[in-house]
Amino acid sequence: MADAALSAMPLAGPQDELESPARRALQRLFKRKGAVVGLLVIVVFALVALLAPWIAPYDPVATSWTAVRKPPSALHWFGTDELGRDILARVIHGARASLMAGAISVTIALAIGVPLGLLAGYRGGFIDALIGRITDAMLACPFLILAIALAAVLGPSLADAMIAIGVSATPVFIRLTRGQVMSVKVEDYVEAARAIGNPPWRIALVHILPNILPALLVQATLSVAAAIIAEAALSFLGLGQQPPFPSWGSMLNAAQRFLGNAPWMAIWPGLVIFLVVLSLNLLGDGLRDALDPRER
Amino acid sequence: MLNFLARRIVQLVPTLVFVSILIFSLQHLLPGDPALVMAGEERDPAVIEQIRKQYHLDRTIPVQYAYWVANVLSGDLGESLRIKVPVLDLIAQKLPVTLQLAAMAIVIALLIGIPAGIISAVKKGTAWDYGANLFALWGISTPNFWLGIMLIFLFSIKLGWLPASGFVPPSENLRASLASTIMPAFVLGNAIAAILMRHTRSAMLQVLESDYVRTARAKGLSERSVILKHAMRNALTPVITLGALELGTLLSGAVLTEQIFSVPGFGKLIVDAVFNRDYAVVQGVVLVTATVYITLNLIADVAYILVNPRLRG
Numbered sequence: 001m002a003d004a005a006l007s008a009m010p011l012a013g014p015q016d017e018l019e020s021p022a023r024r025a026l027q028r029l030f031k032r033k034g035a036v037v038g039l040l041v042i043v044v045f046a047l048v049a050l051l052a053p054w055i056a057p058y059d060p061v062a063t064s065w066t067a068v069r070k071p072p073s074a075l076h077w078f079g080t081d082e083l084g085r086d087i088l089a090r091v092i093h094g095a096r097a098s099l100m101a102g103a104i105s106v107t108i109a110l111a112i113g114v115p116l117g118l119l120a121g122y123r124g125g126f127i128d129a130l131i132g133r134i135t136d137a138m139l140a141c142p143f144l145i146l147a148i149a150l151a152a153v154l155g156p157s158l159a160d161a162m163i164a165i166g167v168s169a170t171p172v173f174i175r176l177t178r179g180q181v182m183s184v185k186v187e188d189y190v191e192a193a194r195a196i197g198n199p200p201w202r203i204a205l206v207h208i209l210p211n212i213l214p215a216l217l218v219q220a221t222l223s224v225a226a227a228i229i230a231e232a233a234l235s236f237l238g239l240g241q242q243p244p245f246p247s248w249g250s251m252l253n254a255a256q257r258f259l260g261n262a263p264w265m266a267i268w269p270g271l272v273i274f275l276v277v278l279s280l281n282l283l284g285d286g287l288r289d290a291l292d293p294r295e296r
Numbered sequence: 297m298l299n300f301l302a303r304r305i306v307q308l309v310p311t312l313v314f315v316s317i318l319i320f321s322l323q324h325l326l327p328g329d330p331a332l333v334m335a336g337e338e339r340d341p342a343v344i345e346q347i348r349k350q351y352h353l354d355r356t357i358p359v360q361y362a363y364w365v366a367n368v369l370s371g372d373l374g375e376s377l378r379i380k381v382p383v384l385d386l387i388a389q390k391l392p393v394t395l396q397l398a399a400m401a402i403v404i405a406l407l408i409g410i411p412a413g414i415i416s417a418v419k420k421g422t423a424w425d426y427g428a429n430l431f432a433l434w435g436i437s438t439p440n441f442w443l444g445i446m447l448i449f450l451f452s453i454k455l456g457w458l459p460a461s462g463f464v465p466p467s468e469n470l471r472a473s474l475a476s477t478i479m480p481a482f483v484l485g486n487a488i489a490a491i492l493m494r495h496t497r498s499a500m501l502q503v504l505e506s507d508y509v510r511t512a513r514a515k516g517l518s519e520r521s522v523i524l525k526h527a528m529r530n531a532l533t534p535v536i537t538l539g540a541l542e543l544g545t546l547l548s549g550a551v552l553t554e555q556i557f558s559v560p561g562f563g564k565l566i567v568d569a570v571f572n573r574d575y576a577v578v579q580g581v582v583l584v585t586a587t588v589y590i591t592l593n594l595i596a597d598v599a600y601i602l603v604n605p606r607l608r609g
Contacts, residue, residue: 137314140586144548145566149582152570153325229439233552236441237567249441256445256556260453270442278437 025214028290035286038279045276049095058086060093061244069262079264082254090246091268097247098276101162101231101240102224108166109173110220116170117177118204122185131174138171147230151239158231158247161240165230169223176219180212187211214291218284225280232273248273300601304594315586316368319579320361334377373583374576376569383580386565391584393463394554394561396473397481398546404485405492405539410532412489413496417504418523428493435490440549444483444556451479461558480557484549488542495538499531506530533600540596544589 029035048055057077064084072079078087120131138146150164184190185208193207234240235249243250248269255266331348348354352363367374373383416428452460459476466473503509504527512526513519551563558564562581569577 133310133314136311137318137586140311140315140590141318141582142544142548142585142589144551145582145585148551148566148570149322149578152573152575152578153322225437232439233441236552237555237570239570252442252445256448259445259449263449263453266442266445266449270439270445273439273442274437277439278433281433281437 025290029286032286032289034282035290038282038286041275041279042283045095045272045279046099048092049099052093052096056086056089056092058089060085060089060246062086069258069265071262072264078268079262081251081265082258082262087251087265087268090251091248091272094246094248094251094269095272097158097235097241097245098228098231098273101158101165102228102280105162105166105169105227105231106220106223108163109169109223110216112167113170113173114177114209114216117174118181118209120174121178121181122200122204122208128178132178135171135174138168139175143168143226144230144233147234148237148239151234156239156242158235158241158245161231161234164234165227168230169227172219172223173216176215177212180215181208184208184211214287218288218291221280221284221287225277225284228273228280229277297601301598304597308590308594311590312587315583315590316365317361319583319586320364322579322582323575324357368583373580376574376577378572378574383576386577387562387580387584390560390562390565393465393559394547394550394563396466397477397484397550397553397559397561398543400477400481401484401488401546401549402539404482405488408485409489409492410496410535413493413535414500414523414528414531416493417497417500420501428497432490432493435486435493438486440483440487441552441556443486444480444553447479447483448556463557463559463561476557477559480553480559483553483556484546487549488539488545491542491545492535492539495535496531499534500527503527503531537596537600540592540599543592547585547589 062085064080067076067080067084069082070076070080070084076086076088078091081087081090116131120128141149147161147164147168150167151161154160154164181204190203190207193203198207231240232247232249232252235247236253238250238253241247241250251269252266255262255269258265331344331351331353334347334351335344352360355363371384373387375382376386379386412428412431416425419425448460451458458479462476464472464476504523509522509527512522517526547562550561551567553559554561554563555567562585566578566581569575569581
């Protein structure tokens with residue numbers, strides 16, 4: 001116990017002692033089959049998104065009037081859509097829109113939410129009350145409805161959808177960061193840092209932030225899953241990625257009109273959304289268990 | 297209890313004020329002059345000037361906000377720009393449809409989520425537990441618009457059992473009403489069932505290890521009676537209150553579900569309004585949703601206190 005407390009003290013600082021909790025958490029993470037499978041699937045999809053122009057069998061926006069709504073075949077593994085475009089190529093390129101939307105919108109939420117949460121939790125008082133009420137007000141609007149309202153104001157495009165999703169996801173991070181800061185700031189090592197005269201910003205960034213990272217990491221993973229579904233939902237409604245560029249959500253929208261004679265158009269985009277979101281949820285659950293101090 | 301209630305209601309005031317500022321500023325984030333947006337096709341400067349006067353757009357922003365709040369408090373949420381109907385009437389017309397869907401979804405979620413959670417806790421570590429956890433993961437990870445499309449494909453197109461879209465009010469034909477809403481209600485309930493299952497499982501696991509359950513077993517009560525009469529009653533309290541918070545998920549989910557099944561409810565109202573640039577309706581829907589959500593939170597808090605005698609101050 002004393003060792004653990006000492007190693008958490010920044011004064012004790014040798015690099016390997018600071019790294020060991022992270023390494024232990026990684027070891028615990030890799031013992032969980034679900035989390036490992038989830039991580040692998042996400043890595044595969046990230047590679048697919050990165051290498052899309054090189055691995056896609058066709059141009060995702062090239063139409064062909066001779067190949068309209070063809071079922072899966074050796075030529076087109078996933079079939080073709082209502083304009084004769086290759087669905088596999090569109091699913092591969094759609095990974096870019098989805099993963100980018102997931103990553104960028106959560107980055108926006110972290111970039112706004114963490115500093116505000118740190119400020120509210122560390123300073124307390126009027127600033128805390130003000131930030132708290134704004135957070136409550138945003139949380140009072142269901143996530144997707146807030147994102148739709150913001151997307152409506154910003155205009156229909158993938159970039160604006162990412163901003164809308166990011167802003168809508170922010171209050172969760174403000175609240176989480178604030179709560180974590182409140183529990184960490186009374187710890188002895190923070191008191192010690194304050195006693196030796198560190199300025200508040202340094203205590204918040206150097207002594208508090210690293211200790212609340214695990215909780216933020218778990219929430220960020222789960223939020224990427226929610227953001228990917230939200231991007232697909234906004235694109236499905238026509239408020240995200242605009243045609244002809246592919247997004248899994250907008251592909252599902254088009255597919256709905258041809259469900260009777262081209263069901264493959266609906267199966268693939270939905271299946272990949274499900275797979276990516278499932279993997280992120282598995283990884284998030286695994287991370288939560290691996291990073292939970294009670295599991296040590 | 298009354299003290300607690302009074303304190304909670306007082307706490308709501310600043311939240312509601314910020315919600316109203318948030319919604320009011322939505323309109324002002326719009327690019328361009330709101331008077332021009334409201335005028336639509338009309339380009340006559342006299343008309344635009346009249347609109348500006350009528351909606352106090354010639355005053356400062358705080359004054360405009362005060363007018364807007366005064367109107368909202370007197371029940372005037374403005375008028376739909378497109379169909380010239382008061383927003384409150386539109387909402388009153390669409391809300392019952394969504395409430396019917398939501399009520400059916402909650403019943404479905406309770407019927408699936410709670411038994412699945414209890415079984416998985418009681419049979420922890422067995423195939424039952426594994427299966428219930430898989431179900432929960434599936435429920436949380438399936439985008440509801442995809443599930444909706446797949447159900448239409450299976451039950452409407454392939455089997456021809458259920459209508460693919462539309463809505464029949466229960467007052468007209470109860471059977472047809474159920475047939476038109478069962479698929480969207482299932483889609484909505486599925487995700488919540490998964491969340492309820494997880495809450496129920498963890499609450500049951502905690503309760504099953506408690507002293508009074510051990511006492512009940514030691515008294516020689518049957519396992520069935522221990523679980524159903526002793527453990528379940530205590531485990532379900534937090535589950536129900538946590539479940540109430542999922543109603544926000546339900547309202548979000550209704551947006552997409554109603555779009556897919558062409559159900560003329562609250563969710564479809566906001567989507568149509570967004571595409572028609574009918575901002576008064578968007579504002580009204582967000583305001584009503586937030587108010588409903590805040591009220592539900594309050595009811596959940598109060599219910600939690602009511603069923604938990606130890607928390608009564």
